[in-house]
Amino acid sequence: MAMTEDTILQVKDLRTYFNTDEGIVKAVDGVSFDLHKGETLGIVGESGSGKSVTNLSVINMIPSPPGRIAGGEILYHGKDMLKMSKHEIRQIRGNKIAMIFQDPMTSLNPFLRISTQMIETIVLHQKLDKKAAREKAIEMLKLAGIPAPEKRIDQYPHQFSGGMRQRVMIAMGLSCNPEILIADEPTSALDVTIQAQILDLMKGLTERLGTAVILITHSLGVVAGTCDTLCVMYAGRFVERGPTDLIFDSPMHPYTQGLIRSVPRLDREDDERLSSIRGQPPNVIDLPDCCPFYPRCDQAMDICKKKYPKWKNLDNGRTVGCWLYSEDK
Amino acid sequence: MIRFTIRRFLSLIPTIFIIITFAFIIVRSAPGGPFSSEHNTTPEILENLQKKYHMDESMPRQYVRYMSQVVQGDLGPSFRYKDYTVNQLVKQALPTSMLLGFMALAVAVLFGISIGIISALKQNTWVDYSSMSLAVIGISVPLFVIGPLLKLYLSLKHDWLPTSGWLGERNGWLVLIMPVATLCLPYLASIARLTRASVLDVLRADFIRTARAKGLSEPVVMLKHVLKGAMLPVVSYLGPTFALILTGTVVVETIFTIPGMGRFYIQAAFNRDYTLILGDVIVLSILMLFMNFLVDIIYGFLDPRISYK
């Protein structure tokens, strides 16, 4: 992929492995994508497909035993983040690239006030004094929809409800006006109605501030409403990538097709059975060289059992990794 | 927070009552009496003694009489040491035991927490392995083994430290070393283990991941985010630790011949000196309960989830 003017992040062939008692888990095994200014990129996959690990790798926060980044490059404005010193990375974290996590219940420090937790980030990265930082924090909380932010900022996390806490996390994440916001399943732990609110909030704020977003989720519904680009992940690798509309319109990879087909629809006949993808995701330890999806694939061919598919770039900005689309089989 | 404090304080009172009553019942239901080992007592003298100490009255009356005395702060006369009241004896012995106990606690807490934190930070290095192995030894060796062993090597074989006794004209601060060391060792070890476990636990928490993702440096993460939460289990353990230390003074005072409450306690038990026994139990229990109360308050300070309900 060519690097255009507004590409801010380029991940090239990222590999993150974990050493376990049973063998080496190749959680991420060759992932590549580009992120442009203001773009919202969605990464969709089942549990265990490697989505979260991909993100943690970007900001280099993989717990070091037992994990390690085994290969690849992560270019932020052209500089490889994997080669940066600890000091340099810390200046990017929270500041240029912010991350919010799945479970707002446990992601905030229960022993410190919200004000403390928000002010420390702002003071650290924006060099404001405490008073100014506090005002900025209150403003962010207001933008995030927290009522009476001047009062609530001095409260403790347990005094907020789940949805409120996630709003606080978002406010905290965006408080230093980062270029990229990485959201790791931000709504998975919330009620459905709150989910919609939070997604709307995120979309609104990031559009307003011009933040690029990497959104990780296992829910296609979430992706459809919010993401410009979509990456479908399976067993540690991307299987399909491209503009969301195009993919939903005509999914190419059998896995993507299966995913889209399995979403229950209102316009189905009453007695039609729900469609699902048969089988189980594979154990990613010691996978042989084949397409990891082949046991569950209706369109599997002989070559799928023997070699990993080649990545094919199409003209409309789409890429797919499947033998069905490769001329040489 | 204030309400929390008051509530906790008030709950102490019924507990003390229950303890005293319990002790009273135990003590008085035991066979034998304070005068059974006296020689040269004729029945008349015995009767007079009983009258004098109100032991001819029914048990419930004795109980009420005793409780009303205690509430006014009078722990009664010692049955055994005829010329002294329990209050006097306690006044003599209590400061010694408290000094011993608090010093041991202070040393255990200071070193225990430090070692625990260092071990946690250097997990799985030789520092960690060796200090944790030493800690297991620490909790496995009983006080009454450490004490005599220390005495044997430091005092008898090498004459570096005085064998026994307490602060006074003959002994300077050197005499404190062995008893305090003996008393604090097992608890230093437990606190070290507990601190280490607790720090490791907190380091694994999600909010620490958030803190790091915000770009905070390791020292800030440790001091600001980890420490507060990690100290909670240690603080709640301090209450029982203090109680154990007070109990331990009984042994340590015996080994090193220190004139404290612990030694009195055993003697009183053997002598069936009811008032002295009960007096000791009351004083020591109040101490322990108060310590527990203090610990609860400190815990409330540290954990906002408790006080800001």
Added chain:
Amino acid sequence: MAKPTAPKRDSLTNEFDQTMKPVSLWTDAWRRLRKNKMAFGGLIIIVFYFVACLASPVLPIYPYQEQVVSHQNLPPSLHSAGKVMLFTRTAYMKQTMEADGRSEFNADEKAQLEAMRIDAQVNPENNRVYLLGTDNLGRDLLSRILYGGRISIMIGLTGTLTAVFVGIVLGSISGYVGGRLDNLMMRFVDIMYSLPYMLLVIIMMALFGQNIFNLFIAIALVSWLTICRVVRGQVMSLQNAEFVEAARSMGASTGRIIFRHLTPNTLGVIVVFSTLMVPQFIMQESFLSFLGLGVSAPMASWGSLVSEGANVMELYPWQLLAPAITMTVFLFAMNFLGDGLRDALDPQSKNKL
């Protein structure tokens, strides 16, 4: 599109020809325990102690209460008692000799030594070997330590089992039934928890006399509290857990739920707790024995042996060292084993050593 069918496969290999080993909690835990060298070493030591102490009545050692007055206070040795007495006497005489400024034994001393030598050869008693020496009444220390171990270990085990049993029963009932019964129970536990129980135990032992039974009751009285709380906590949290609802929705009865679902989950905690409770029990019993409130003569426990040893440690240090080291090694091994079990059963626990 044809209806897809799942390919038939062997339960142990999946479609990628990867073998999947089924693992149960216990086999997994055992494997982890084996890997932990210190814990496993602890286990071996404990087994050795158990066998040695519990089998002590049938071991070829001298009876623990048998006194041979002439063999008082002999140091540990591989030589026979007679020779040992000879050595000590000779050494002692040498001391007096040097104090007097002489360089040779006088006639009197020589006669004594000669008499002893003959006695050593003639008297069959003097052929005894006291591996760990004797105490002040001429009793073999090794036997006393083994016997004392038996008493101490039995107290530790039975005490722990009782405490655990009572704790489990009361805890499960309290947790499962909930409501007012639970409230009452927890208040009771709270109050008992705050009692300075060691003090009360001391009083009880001093006043009611020392025998094993009293000792037992006194210590067991308060020990069940923690396990009761723990079990109750587990029961309450598991009760609301989804897999219980799932089981119930499939028609499982309450009994089945308790045994097949709740118990295995709590068992891990209970096992670890028990392993760590045994040394505590032993420590408490020895604490009391040391103060003279535990087992009484002629019975011995490690605590009483250490107490006796401490009295004479200046002159005969081995009388203190032998039981002290024996006991410490045992407690040490048990604590390591307990730690290892905790790691093995809960690998995510922070005590990873």
